[in-house]
Amino acid sequence: MARTVIPFGPQHPVLPEPIQLKLELEDETVVGVMPIIGYIHRGIEKAAELNDFRQNVFICERICGICSFIHALTYCEGAEAMTSVEVPPRARFLRVFWSELSRTHSHLLWLGLLADSMGFESLFMQIWRAREMILDISEMTAGHRIIQSTCIIGGVRRDIDKEMAKEVDKRLLAFKEMLDSTIAPVLLRDPTIKRRAVGKGMLSKEQAELLGAVGPTSRGSGVAIDIRQTGYAAYKEVGFEPVVETAGDSYARTLVRAREVYQCVELMRKALSMMPEGEILVRVDGYPEGEAMSRTEQPRGELIYYFRGNGTNNLERLKIRTPTFANIPTLLVMLPGCEMADVPVITLSIDPCIACTER
Amino acid sequence: MPWMFPTIWKNLFSRPVTRRYPFKDIREPFPGYRGKIYFDTNKCDLCGDCARVCPAEAIEVDSENKQIKYYPFRCIYCGTCVETCLQGAITQDEHYSPPNTEKIEELYKIEA
Amino acid sequence: MENEILVEKADFIPAVQKMLAEKARFGTTSCVDLGDKFELIYHFEPQESPEPLTHIRVKIAKEETLPSISSMYLCAALIENEIQENFNVQISGIALDYQKRFLRSKESPESALLKPVPYAPKPPARLPVRCGEACPAGIDIPRYVRLIGEGKFAESLATIKQSMPFPGILGRVCFAPCEDNCRQAKQEEPIAIRMLKRFAYDHASYGEKATAKQTGKRVAIIGSGPAGLAAAYYLAKMGHGVTIFESLPQAGGMMRVGIPSYRLPRKILDDEINMVKNLGVEIKTNTKVESLDTLFKDGYQAVLVATGAHQGMKLGVEGEEHPKVMECIDFLRDVAFGKMVKLGDRVMVIGGGNAAIDSARTALRLGSKEVTILYRRTRAEMPADAEEVEEAIKEGVKIEFLAAPKKIFSENGAVTLENIRMKLGAPDASGRPRPEPIEGSEFKVGVDSIIAAIGQTPAVPEQFNIEIGRFGNVIVAEGDTFATSKEGSFAAGDAVTGPASVVEAVGAAKKAAISIDKYLGGKGVLPVEEIKVKEPTSRHTFLERWQEKREVEVSIVDGSVTVSVEKKRAEMPCLPLEERLGKFDEVELGLTEEMAIAEGQRCWRCDLEQ
Amino acid sequence: MSTGWLIGSAVIAVIVAPLIGGLLRGIDRKLTAHMQGRIGPPIMQPFYDVIKLFGKERCVAGKAQLVFGYAYLTLIVTAVVFFALRQDLLVVLFILFLGCIFLAIGALSVKSPYSQLGGHRELLQFLAYEPILLLAVVPIALKLQSFRIATIFESGQPLLPHLWLSFIALLIVLAIVMRKSPFDISSSEHAHQELVRGLVTEYAGPYLALIEIAHWYEMVLLLSILGLFWVVGSLWWLSIIIALGSWFIILIVDNISARLTWSWMLRFTWVAGISLIGSNILFINLGWM
Known part of the structure; x- marks a missing residue:
């Protein structure tokens, strides 16, 4: 059998981010895979040590272009813990709203990319069309489509008044209607999609645990871990159940994300309706001192920030562990044995965000 | 396969949802969009707060020469300077700043 | 931070192992440069996610080496590697093998973990073969x-x-x-x-591991041949008390007396019988059972008749009662029990089955010079194993095909056999061509002994008082349950089927054991390892x-x-x-x-x- | 029909076929865009693309590849000429096959793994559709006792009522030749695929333009073969409708299905295509059609 090494990336139309997978092929079957990261290291951890700790919010927000709000939120949670700031309740609910908005948009983006990697262009366009509705809500409420910049230390910068909340609710319902009528049936029933995803990229529950998989990747294998259960922001008040699938294949991971989109819509509507009146921002006087750890659930999984301050304007150390970084090792289990044609689908099924990974 | 058919059939006979940006049918941005940054040279008192809070170091205040340098290609349009300015000298409108072929910088001469 | 565990370098690995034992999930590692030292903080999530994190902190000097935890948490390898690169922390043990399998470290050998999961992890359904x-x-x-x-x-x-x-x-x-x-x-x-x-x-x-609880029921088995032993084995494993009655001095039945030891060494046979004995089976040799009713009176709830087929069939020719004519089964039994049997130089064996071949080869081993087998049909029809026939011919046994005895008489001090040539005719009921005598082709052979090996039949004592079939003297037993006409008594093996093979006897005995267990109130499930x-x-x-x-x-x-x-x-x-x-x-x-x-x-x- | 007229039509075919092909590609992209709710490129976009490609630097991975690229174009054009001259249908098809093989060999002559795999897949694709294309001719010959295209024109009665099973089989072939889902295996229409348009990855500039033009020829030739199914009688214009209709069906299928793998394609085309044509042949022999 002919053995070929195919460089899948670092620049490849299927994976628009720079990760390289050196695929060892025997004819069309993948027998070995070697992920190589490190193409876009930006030194954000170091930059965060050099900048004012308040400005770091905007830097951390730009670690990832898709789940930016949640990065900002994680940073703020940690910074608030260090400066002993109590975030007003209204701000916490708003944070839930925006982070779910972020998650919805991320999952839809991913579902679109998945459809594209399967060559299902019309579904891709349809999903991104639905995503446009979410981006409109983002622009309406936060002022920007993707990088919302609404979360700062001490609360949030913008409020959502009653009128806007009503409008948002209307748009969310329209969005759900669109999902129900055009996208969900195709994702759930289309035989060509199932043929491409069912049984591809198997990851068992034990492997997911041992390899430290997080987020939908582990939930697709039946590991019920969702950091939102810890109840940061206002998740405790809003309340939710993690979405878990047990099959462990690419299709299961797809279903986890698709179901989470629906869950997000519910959470956003709940957060808006439960939101109490009051302040949205408090003054932050202190300087970060001591250590803190903050964890949140990003669309791709658990995001961990570790802070260490010494009472000055700057942080002594900021450590960021992103979910994709934890999920990359699972590729080594999922890819060998699959067909070359399934590589894009399987690789995408962990929703790799390389910009996150490299920081 | 048939589950996608109604959607594409409907799309085929309805108006496309994309727009010929920036030539035709431009949608007005939502109120509150964070777009271009302007400095009001009459109001500015060269305190330099904006330069200090700017996370991207896109603003440089030169109090000796009484001028402000603004780098739109560094700016991340977070709007922190607008919130910070006590004089209300910085404003942000609701339009995207246009693309450009070179990295320009804007110079504001402060009169006061 | 809360939940801190400050450890020295020496206690680091035990501390992590303790986390592992508590099933904590490894989150990430942070490293801080303290000037002259590094501080590494390992963050763990104990069991359920709403619980707070636990942090293991360890400080090491810059030239010191920290052991890696990637052998315990494979997912730590990537993070430790990154810290090693970014901070120049020396971490021992992680040598990520990028070329081969990416996550193999020095401590964790290549494991099944890094192999892909097959989509259908269950073994495929197997087909009957x-x-x-x-x-x-x-x-x-x-x-x-x-x-x-x-x-x-x-x-x-x-x-x-x-x-x-x-x-x-x-x-x-x-x-x-x-x-x-x-x-x-x-x-x-x-x-x-x-x-x-x-x-x-x-x-x-x-x-032997799987043995059921003792039931307290007792079963008597008559005959210690393959059927009797196998039934005893299974009944003992199902928890019944089993006693085997054997009329011969040693157990084994036809396996001992019918199969010569050059084919089945006595040691193997004894080992297998001991294996059955070790399960608690009692074997009473030299004990002839006269009546089934006495057994039931003695407290046995069930009886299995496995007496085998030990009676040689008559040749049915003139002069059969000649003293030099032996039944093969008697001959083999005598040899098996070490009795001296005098055969002489020329031996004629009549028959074409395995018993005939065994007799012929045994005769050779006893010192006979010329051993001939007389068979009515051709080699293709011989019921004996082809391999056995092959070996016999190799050893020097002659086979006279298409010939049958007609008369046996003494002539000049030796036994003389008058034979007749046969030819193959139309197939008979068994599917083999029927041999037909050719008139006038008689010929005479002088031999020293004649061994008749044309088959055996069971000899069931009449006192057993159970129904005997019309043909072949066999016990009538029900097809599925192996029950005979007498309540509580069962039969299996050659006594039911007529002379057959060891494996068929064992197979039948297994079913009979299940049936007996059901009769005794069990579920009829064989204990299986x-x-x-x-x-x-x-x-x-x-x-x-x-x-x-x-x-x-x-x-x-x-x-x-x-x-x-x-x-x-x-x-x-x-x-x-x-x-x-x-x-x-x-x-x-x-x-x-x-x-x-x-x-x-x-x-x-x-x-x-x- | 006079020889001069035939030669004239051949010349016209060679000139007009790529124009039609390019135009169809343009309309294809526009229609696909509309199905996806987009505006899409201008209809003349394929021509702009090709013109732009011709203006680019000449860059080639290996001389052999160049030769194979030219051979592909030449052979396809030859096939079109033979078709226009109303020659033997078998000759047309075999020249077409030869051309396609040259394209695959061209891809295989480069060391790039993408190109190699693409060429390999193209051969598999070839294996999938060529038998069907070839077999589809058999029922025509059975019906008309001749493989010549001229005979179809002279026969005076449309083929479709008798040969609609073969026609459906040919639709599968059309989808493969147009490289549409679920069959866009060797070079996906958009490069968002694991092989990055494997087959033509290593062609660039003017040579890529040549390949593109050859594709147009190929598509028009295949549509013409589909048109043969109703080329005579008073309703001769139905042949154009049939060709365009089948082209439109392929577009729809492209938009409602995901790309599948080559092993599936091989199985599907062989089972579906051969059983369709086989039953057609059977029915003709039984006199039912």
Whole structure:
């Protein structure tokens, strides 16, 4: 059998981010895979040590272009813990709203990319069309489509008044209607999609645990871990159940994300309706001192920030562990044995965000 | 396969949802969009707060020469300077700043 | 931070191991440069996610080396590697093998973890196979053959033991209907299934583990032949108290008295009988049971009649009562119990079954010079094993085909046999051509002894008071339950079927044991040991497997020569001919390990075929 | 029909076929865009693309590849000429096959793994559709006792009522030749695929333009073969409708299905295509059609 090494990336139309997978092929079957990261290291951890700790919010927000709000939120949670700031309740609910908005948009983006990697262009366009509705809500409420910049230390910068909340609710319902009528049936029933995803990229529950998989990747294998259960922001008040699938294949991971989109819509509507009146921002006087750890659930999984301050304007150390970084090792289990044609689908099924990974 | 058919059939006979940006049918941005940054040279008192809070170091205040340098290609349009300015000298409108072929910088001469 | 655990470098690994034991999930590692030292903080999430994190902090000097935890948490490898690169922290043990499998570290060897999960992790449903269906004992043949091919001899033996208690005996004397039905025989030669069974017994040991609780019920078994022993084995395992009554001085029945020791060494037989005894079975030798009713009176709730077929059939020719004419079964019994039997130089054996061959070969070993077998039909119709016939001919036994005795009388001090030539006629009820005498072709042969080996019938004492069939003197037993006409008594083995094979007797005894257990109020479930072996998950097609076997060798030295190597059936190593005569040493020596493995791998595994 | 007229039509075919092909590609992209709710490129976009490609630097991975690229174009054009001259249908098809093989060999002559795999897949694709294309001719010949295209024109009665099973089989072939889902295996229409348009990855500039033009020829030729199914009688214009209709069906299928793998394609085309044509042949022999 002919053995070929195919460089899948670092620049490849299927994976628009720079990760390289050196695929060892025997004819069309993948027998070995070697992920190589490190193409876009930006030194954000170091930059965060050099900048004012308040400005770091905007830097951390730009670690990832898709789940930016949640990065900002994680940073703020940690910074608030260090400066002993109590975030007003209204701000916490708003944070839930925006982070779910972020998650919805991320999952839809991913579902679109998945459809594209399967060559299902019309579904891709349809999903991104639905995503446009979410981006409109983002622009309406936060002022920007993707990088919302609404979360700062001490609360949030913008409020959502009653009128806007009503409008948002209307748009969310329209969005759900669109999902129900055009996208969900195709994702759930289309035989060509199932043929491409069912049984591809198997990851068992034990492997997911041992390899430290997080987020939908582990939930697709039946590991019920969702950091939102810890109840940061206002998740405790809003309340939710993690979405878990047990099959462990690419299709299961797809279903986890698709179901989470629906869950997000519910959470956003709940957060808006439960939101109490009051302040949205408090003054932050202190300087970060001591250590803190903050964890949140990003669309791709658990995001961990570790802070260490010494009472000055700057942080002594900021450590960021992103979910994709934890999920990359699972590729080594999922890819060998699959067909070359399934590589894009399987690789995408962990929703790799390389910009996150490299920081 | 048939589950996608109604959607594409409907799309085929309805108006496309994309727009010929920036030539035709431009949608007005939502109120509150964070777009271009302007400095009001009459109001500015060269305190330099904006330069200090700017996370991207896109603003440089030169109090000796009484001028402000603004780098739109560094700016991340977070709007922190607008919130910070006590004089209300910085404003942000609701339009995207246009693309450009070179990295320009804007110079504001402060009169006061 | 809360939940901090400050540890020294020496206590670091034990602390992490403690986290591992508490099933904590590893989150991430942070490193801080303290100028002269590094501080590493390992963050763990204990069990459920709403609980707060636990942090293990360790400070090391810059030239010191910290042990890696990636052998415990594989997911830590990537993070430790990153810290190693970014901070120049020396971490021992992580050497990420990017070339091969990315996450293999020095401490964790290549594990199954990094192999992909097959989509269908369950082994494929297996198909019924012809060899297995042919086996009267229902042994899972393809499985034990495969396990030998994989070198797992103990598991293989356990597989055999699941359905048949005497692999040592049947590995030597089974007539192997499985091999006749082997599908591979159509394309190549059949798999040497019997030899592999013997190999498994010789090269692996097996401990009886699965035994049910004692039930307190008692069963009497009459006859310690294969059927009796097998039934005793299973009944004992199902928890019943079993007593075997044997009229002969030693247990074993036809296996002891009918099969010569050069085919079945007495040691093997004794081992197998001891194995049954060790299960708590009592064997009363030299005890003849006169009546079933006395047994029931003695407190046995059930009786199994397994008396076998020990009565030789009459030749039915004139002069049969001549003193030099022996029944083969008597002859073999006498030899087996060490009685001196004088045969003389010229011996004539009449019959074509295994008993005839055994008698002839035994006669050779007793010192007879000229042993001839007289058979009415041709070799193709001989009921004896082809292999046995082959061996007999090798050893010097002559076979006179198409001839039958007509008259036996004394002439000039020797026995003379008048025979008649036969020819094959139309097929009879058994499907074999009926031999018809050719008139006027009589001829005379002078011999010293004559052994009649034309078959046996059961001899069931009348006092047993059970129904006897009209033909062949056999006990009438119900097909499924093996129950006889008498309440509480059962029958199995040759006594029911007429003379048959060991394996058929064992198979029948197994069913009879189940039936007896049900009669005694049990569930009729045989206790079976679980075997832990990985079942194959791949399904090759028949064609692929067939081609696999034909290796093609290409020699590059002298141009392109292709040699196709066909894997042949293993040849059983045998005792050289000159060492056989006069002794009763076992002729077959058993396969070597390499031969057995090669033979096991030769199997096509029709049971996995798609 | 006079020889001069035939030669004239051949010349016209060679000139007009790529124009039609390019135009169809343009309309294809526009329609696909509309189905996806987009505006899409201008209809003339394929021509702009090709013109732009011609203006680019000449860059080639290996001389052999160049030769194979030209051979592909030449052979396809030859096939079109033979078709226009109303020659033997078998000759047309075999020239077409030869051309396609040259394209695959061209891809295989480069060391790039993408190109190699693409070429390999193209051969598999070839294996999938060529037997069907070839077999589809058999029922025509059975019906008309001749493989010549001229005979179809002279026969005076449309083929479709008798040969609609073969026609459906040919639709599968059309989808493969147009490289549409679910069959866009060797070079996906958009490069968002694991092989990055494997087959033509290593062609660039003017040579890529040549390949593109050859594709147009190929598509028009295949549509013409589909048109043969109703080329005579008073309703001759139905042949154009049939060709365009089948082209439109392929577009729809492209938009409602995901790309599948080559092993599936091989199985599907062989089972579906051959059984369709086989039953057609059977029915003709039984006199049912």
